[in-house]
Amino acid sequence: MVLTGLRIGVMMTGGIAAYKITELVRQLIKKGAQVRVMMTESATxxxxxxxxxxxxxxxxxxxxxxxxxAEHVQHIHYADWCDLVVLAPATANIIGKLANGIADEIVSTTLLAVTCPKLIVPAMNSHMYDHPAVQRNIEVLIQDGNHMMEPDTGFLAEGYEGKGRLPEIEAIVIQIESMAASIVYPQVLQDQKVIITAGGTIERVDPVRYISNDSSGKMGFAMARFAAWLGAEVELITSKANFPTIPKVNAHLIESASEMYEKVLLFYEDADYVVMSAAVSDYRVANPADQKLKKKNQNSQKVVWELVENPDILASLGQKKDKQVLIGFAAETQDVMKYAHDKLERKNADWMVANDVSEAGIGFNSDQNKVTIIGRDGRIERLPVMDKLVLAGRIWSVVTNQEIDSE
Structure with missing residues (x-):
């Protein structure tokens, strides 16, 4: 979606990580980008x-x-063609050249002509990366407006652990998508602060058991990712740790509804938008055990736990609301619109996103969803089944009243 039709120049220099760039190119092509590769002689x-x-x-x-x-000067034509350039692996040599304006082969020469956004992905021995000269050059490139990824720490080609490995391809693609978003999408949330909750909360019975629900957090994560693509600074508060790191999304791992409420309140005063997409447990165990509970009687078939109500986070935020735009989610199994309208009014939300989680193939744990967006002003927007990331873009389009083509 965000990379579809985007023209990406992949520039390669001579490092052992060069073989990994095959997968980077494959992933970019798979996501719809046009890719042209340029290589130094060393890379070959x-x-x-x-x-x-x-x-x-x-x-x-x-x-x-x-x-x-004859009608083109190839390195200038290449530089003009690109919407975005990725330099990977970026050796100490090419980093030094670019920082000092040296142009003595095809990649360094072309880089000086590139005017589109550039992502530089260093990969080298840890001692080389830590060298003061290399660090100075990196700082110069950052000051010049280049996007710079930090290398990973791990097992190096030299046979020992250190910082210098090429970041995982997934992480590079995520960084490219984030950069591309500022080109492709209107930055309608630029300088806005957004809170998003995601996933089902966990209410402990004892150290090894808990009460929860089937929410995967995928819809909340999609909302967070797209908000960052639209320029927002996002605080993602979630019980799920299985999502990749996204630029401009600060993840906060919590378990219980009470922990989620406390974390939301930390950011609420400064927030512009609050998206309560988490499936918050309505109840918690009154007295969770400090140690694992054991069976006291093998013949007993009943266990009784006393439950108490959790804080109603959305309702509480609705009471405290000042400038915040409050967006709730209503996951229902029957009378979806009735309950969603009721929830919108009772909790003083501005928008309610309703879906029927009893429908097969959508909702909890699925990559797709179908929702109806209800506004306090009476607006109703029904959206068909679609990928949750695409859907997130459509929801933000409705909420911000801006045209956002997320397909």
Whole structure:
């Protein structure tokens, strides 16, 4: 979606991590991007230009003086073609060249002509990465407006642990998508602070058992991801730890409804939008055990736990509401619209996103959802079954009253 049709230049230099860029190119192509690869001569020592040509479905540029098209100067034409450039792996050598304006081969020469956003992904030995000269050069590139990823820490080619590994391909793609979003989507949430809750809360019975529900947190995470794509600074408060790190999304891991409420209140005063997409447990065990509970009588078939009500987070926020736009979610199994309208009024929300979780293939644990958005002003927007990330864009489009094409 966000990368569809985007023209991405992938520039490769000579590091052992060069072989991983095959998967990066494959993932970008899979997500709909157009990719053109440029390689230094050193990069070709690690992987064949033919391999990158087959994967990118485009000619690979290696030689500065290989000017086959008389109507174009190839490195300028390449720089002008790109909507976004990724330099990976970025060796200490190329980082030093770019920081100091040196242009002595095809990649360094082209980089000086690139005017679109650039993502630099360092990968090198940990001692090289830590060298003061390299760190100075990195700081210069950041000050010049380049986007810089930190390398991962792990097992290096030299046979020991250190910081210098190329970040995981998924992380690079996520960073590229975040950069692309500022090109593709209107930044309608720029400088806005957004709170989003996600996932089912956990109410402990004892240290190894708990009461919860089937909420996966996927819808909340999609709302958080898209809000960041629209320029927001997001505080994601969730019981789920299985989501990747997203730029501009600060994840806060909690368990119980009480913990979630306390964390939401920390950010509520400064928030512009609050999205309560978490499935908050209505009740908690009054006296959870400190140790694992044991069976006292093998013949007994009944266990009684005293339950008490959890705080109604959405209703409480509705009472405290000042400038915040409050968006609730109503996951129902019957009379969906009736309960959603009632919830909107009782909890003083501005919007309610309703869905029928009893329908197969949507809702809890699914990658798809179908919802109806209800506004306090009487607006009703019914959306068909779609991917939750696409749906998140549609919800933000309705809530902000801005045209956002999330398809």
């Amino acid at each position: 020592q690690f992987i064949s230009p033919l391999t990158m040509q087959v994967l990118s479905r485009s000619n690979v540029i290696v030689d500065t003086f290989d000017e086959n098209e």
